[in-house]
Amino acid sequence: MIMETNSSQVLVEANRVAKQYPVAQGWFKPPASLYAVDGVSFRLAAGKTLAVVGESGCGKSTLARLVAMLEPPSSGDLKIDNIQIDQASRSDLKRIRPMVQMVFQNPYASLNPRKKVAAILDEPLAINTKLNKFERKETGLAMLAKVGLQAEHYSRYPHMFSGGQRQRIAIARALMLDPKLIVADEAVSALDVSIQAQVLNLFMDLQESNGLAYLFISHNLAVVEHIADEVMVMYLGKIVEQGAKRHVFDEPLHPYTKALLASMPRLTAKFPQKRSMLHGELPSPLNPPPGCPFSNRCPHKKDACSAAKPALQDFQGRWVACSRIAEIA
Amino acid sequence: MALLEIENLRVMFGSASRPLRALDGLDLCMEQGEVVGIVGESGSGKSTAGLALMGLIDYPGRVTARRMSFADRDLLMMPESERQTLRGKDIAMIFQDPLASLNPCFSIAYQLEETLRVHQAGTRAELRSQTLALLRLVEIPDAEQRLDAYPHQLSGGMCQRVMLAMAIACNPRLLIADEPTTALDVTVQAQMLELLTGLQKQRGMALLLITHDLGVVAQVAHRVVVMYAGQVMEQGRVPDIFDAPRHPYTQALLASLPEYNVGRKRLATIPGNVPSQHERPQGCVLHPRCSNAQEICQTLVPDPAEFPNALVRCHFPLDKTVSPCKQNLTA
Numbered sequence: 001m002i003m004e005t006n007s008s009q010v011l012v013e014a015n016r017v018a019k020q021y022p023v024a025q026g027w028f029k030p031p032a033s034l035y036a037v038d039g040v041s042f043r044l045a046a047g048k049t050l051a052v053v054g055e056s057g058c059g060k061s062t063l064a065r066l067v068a069m070l071e072p073p074s075s076g077d078l079k080i081d082n083i084q085i086d087q088a089s090r091s092d093l094k095r096i097r098p099m100v101q102m103v104f105q106n107p108y109a110s111l112n113p114r115k116k117v118a119a120i121l122d123e124p125l126a127i128n129t130k131l132n133k134f135e136r137k138e139t140g141l142a143m144l145a146k147v148g149l150q151a152e153h154y155s156r157y158p159h160m161f162s163g164g165q166r167q168r169i170a171i172a173r174a175l176m177l178d179p180k181l182i183v184a185d186e187a188v189s190a191l192d193v194s195i196q197a198q199v200l201n202l203f204m205d206l207q208e209s210n211g212l213a214y215l216f217i218s219h220n221l222a223v224v225e226h227i228a229d230e231v232m233v234m235y236l237g238k239i240v241e242q243g244a245k246r247h248v249f250d251e252p253l254h255p256y257t258k259a260l261l262a263s264m265p266r267l268t269a270k271f272p273q274k275r276s277m278l279h280g281e282l283p284s285p286l287n288p289p290p291g292c293p294f295s296n297r298c299p300h301k302k303d304a305c306s307a308a309k310p311a312l313q314d315f316q317g318r319w320v321a322c323s324r325i326a327e328i329a
Numbered sequence: 330m331a332l333l334e335i336e337n338l339r340v341m342f343g344s345a346s347r348p349l350r351a352l353d354g355l356d357l358c359m360e361q362g363e364v365v366g367i368v369g370e371s372g373s374g375k376s377t378a379g380l381a382l383m384g385l386i387d388y389p390g391r392v393t394a395r396r397m398s399f400a401d402r403d404l405l406m407m408p409e410s411e412r413q414t415l416r417g418k419d420i421a422m423i424f425q426d427p428l429a430s431l432n433p434c435f436s437i438a439y440q441l442e443e444t445l446r447v448h449q450a451g452t453r454a455e456l457r458s459q460t461l462a463l464l465r466l467v468e469i470p471d472a473e474q475r476l477d478a479y480p481h482q483l484s485g486g487m488c489q490r491v492m493l494a495m496a497i498a499c500n501p502r503l504l505i506a507d508e509p510t511t512a513l514d515v516t517v518q519a520q521m522l523e524l525l526t527g528l529q530k531q532r533g534m535a536l537l538l539i540t541h542d543l544g545v546v547a548q549v550a551h552r553v554v555v556m557y558a559g560q561v562m563e564q565g566r567v568p569d570i571f572d573a574p575r576h577p578y579t580q581a582l583l584a585s586l587p588e589y590n591v592g593r594k595r596l597a598t599i600p601g602n603v604p605s606q607h608e609r610p611q612g613c614v615l616h617p618r619c620s621n622a623q624e625i626c627q628t629l630v631p632d633p634a635e636f637p638n639a640l641v642r643c644h645f646p647l648d649k650t651v652s653p654c655k656q657n658l659t660a
Contacts, residue, residue, distance in 0.1 A: 056514055194581070194582060194603075196585070197596040197598045226587035226590065259516060263516045265515075265519075265544030265545045267583075267589075281487075
């Protein structure tokens, strides 16, 4: 089930990780169970970028929350730095938590408006390190310089910054404890095009200088194509295709990946062009279609597709979940 | 005769002594059946332009123009009652967030019928059958069952289809679509764009598409207007502008897209931020961020200069032949 990575150090290893939420159906009915993430396996090596793409409701943000240890998985093994999260001791967890940090989508909501940048950057150090006040300020100022802000910004409030600058502050906050993994959940989606390029460059520079690994979640395929090493395509909580970026973008195998890439508005396309290959919308995860979750929208559907859930299989050096992949590829 | 003619449209907010120019001199001419895209970053005044065309700018906003006419009727001089009959009938608009623009307290059918009731007569049964036909036209599955649904029972994509049905209910000659696909997923966005362009062609509507997504404009529009900080930087035909922009801003904007940086690690960026309305710079609004800026740019606002099929507001427009965008894209 698990993708082989050549790199020596595996930072995150997930094996059939699932997250299930109970959903109330009414007063007298038992709650239904919703699988937001269903049997997801992957490895992320240190210093690499794994991008997760998919439509809204496919479970990419839940996966981010699991990896960031904001929520425990309902089943499956999640190892970070070779430590199994659900069996880890308190001291182990205290060691791992600073290694994984998160950057959120909306920098207008993710920074506390009542705290100055100084306090925002100071807090992680005050809680997790034994540095004194002056050393903490020094580290904070150095971090501001690193993310491209000036020393005078240190004593300002978040509302005094533009969106791009705020996202830089959020990134600086995530970097304060020298993490090994940044979970970026739609971190550039709320930014304008010219600012988005600045922040993406910052992400790539930091990866080079600090050896950061990214779990990069985005619905913007052009951004993913630029930044990722490996791409994971999710649909209704499951992985449908996973592989090296160049392979996935140049020659998508799974019908869903094909449709997703075909839907992407391209600048080179000539007008008019037939765009959509997909009909209908993502079905409710409470009531997924039987068998293959994609079967109700798939152009290659056969009766057998509704019979059994296709397993993720190795096909031409990639992982694809489609029972008819050998015929349609 | 053009369907829509706008010269020097300005929208100002704030006090008379300290006006905030949300939109500062838009010139636009649209023919019947033409698709024009307005692109720009946030705060560039693109949505304000759409609202001003609909006549939805309220006090304290002030709309002025040298000329603003729709089908040879002056939009600025006509009384509000006449404007009201035009709005929703000949000029219609769809907005970004479909769930916020539909009323959660009324059914889809009621809200669709309301548009028809205001602009035409008919019995209840006639209205209902027209509503049903509209829902079928925007390809909503099981339209009969969806008629009496409430907005919260539909997905975002379905709600946007309902919005589109409402907008085209009275056969408008001009449809203004303000970020119609921004809140949607890519696959649903593709469906929506196809539906929108299909209906536009079938009915010969003019479509004004307001978006920040350059890819959407490249695929759908015939002509594009590039805006920055309330001003039009450049306008022209889509192939010309995307292959070889004449304005440094358009060029830099395209160069900062990942699509134009294939094979390179770092993206080209535009330094700095979009200036807020309070701190618009003197001279050319772009000059603090422009790599080609010279002394004259700091003091003198450039006038739009005419090129074949294009208008460019810059003291030093780029030569079409040396623009590097195209090479990177094909590389």
